[in-house]
Amino acid sequence: MKTIDIIHDEHRALASVLQALRYIVGEIRNGKMQPDFRLLAAMVDYITQVPEKVHHPKEDDFLFPKLRSRSAEAAALIDTLEQQHSDGYRMTTALLQALIHYQSVGAPGFAAFEDLVREYLDFNWNHLNLEESQLLPMARHALSEDDWRELDAAFCANFNPYTGAAGEFAELFRKIVNLTPAPYGLGSAV
Ligand SMILES: [Fe+2]
Ligand SMILES: [Fe+2]
Numbered sequence: 509m510k511t512i513d514i515i516h517d518e519h520r521a522l523a524s525v526l527q528a529l530r531y532i533v534g535e536i537r538n539g540k541m542q543p544d545f546r547l548l549a550a551m552v553d554y555i556t557q558v559p560e561k562v563h564h565p566k567e568d569d570f571l572f573p574k575l576r577s578r579s580a581e582a583a584a585l586i587d588t589l590e591q592q593h594s595d596g597y598r599m600t601t602a603l604l605q606a607l608i609h610y611q612s613v614g615a616p617g618f619a620a621f622e623d624l625v626r627e628y629l630d631f632n633w634n635h636l637n638l639e640e641s642q643l644l645p646m647a648r649h650a651l652s653e654d655d656w657r658e659l660d661a662a663f664c665a666n667f668n669p670y671t672g673a674a675g676e677f678a679e680l681f682r683k684i685v686n687l688t689p690a691p692y693g694l695g696s697a698v
Contacts, residue, residue: 510660511571512644518563519636525554525684526629528692533625536618543618545611547687547695552607554680555628556600562677564593567639570662571647579650585642592635599628 529551535541568590575582603624610617651659689695 509648509656511566511656511663512648514566514663515563515571515639515644518558519640521681522555522558522563522632523636524692525551525681526632528684528688529555529625530629531692532688533622537622541689543610544687545607547684548607549611550680550684550687552600552604554677554684555632556597556604557680558677559593559600560597566663568593570659571643574655574659575643575647575650578652578655579646582643582646582650585638585646589635589638589643592631592638596628596632596635599624599631603628 529548532541532544532547532551536543572586572590576586603621606617606621606624610621685693687693687695
């Protein structure tokens with residue numbers, strides 16, 4: 509099932525950026541790192557754009573409607589997940605505003621940015637966990653081989669997370685990895 513592999517891969521990539529963001533914000537809080545706004549902006553851009561443009565459309569337009577049509581039991585969970593997609597986008601927009609403010613005013617802007625980062629991290633772990641632990645098992649159980657074939661074809665025809673939008677998101681991911689200090693990235697350790 510390519511559908512499930514693609515969803516897992518995208519969750520892993522997103523989770524690795526979120527983990528690195530948690531580490532960096534912690535290091536700034538502890539005075540061990542100066543903010544690198546180029547890196548923070550790339551991270552916030554990634555966690556805003558990739559779910560919105562690459563990942564959620566696959567779930568919202570293909571997987572969720574297919575599962576809804578096959579399982580009445582999945583309806584409440586899908587309602588929650590769809591709501592979380594729009595809440596998540598609102599939260600990343602607020603995060604971007606807080607980052608701009610932090611960059612404009614310096615240290616006094618850090619606390620508000622950090623609060624939103626932590627709120628978003630908790631929110632998003634919960635979302636990824638709901639999909640991994642409840643949605644995907646329900647889908648495996650309820651969908652037929654034909655359903656998976658249809659989903660696999662739609663996922664492969666419409667999206668490629670690594671080259672999507674002329675490779676801009678793959679490039680953005682590489683940039684984040686290169687700018688993030690070890691042990692989370694390949695940048696020089698602090
Ligand atoms: Fe989702
Ligand atoms: Fe997802």
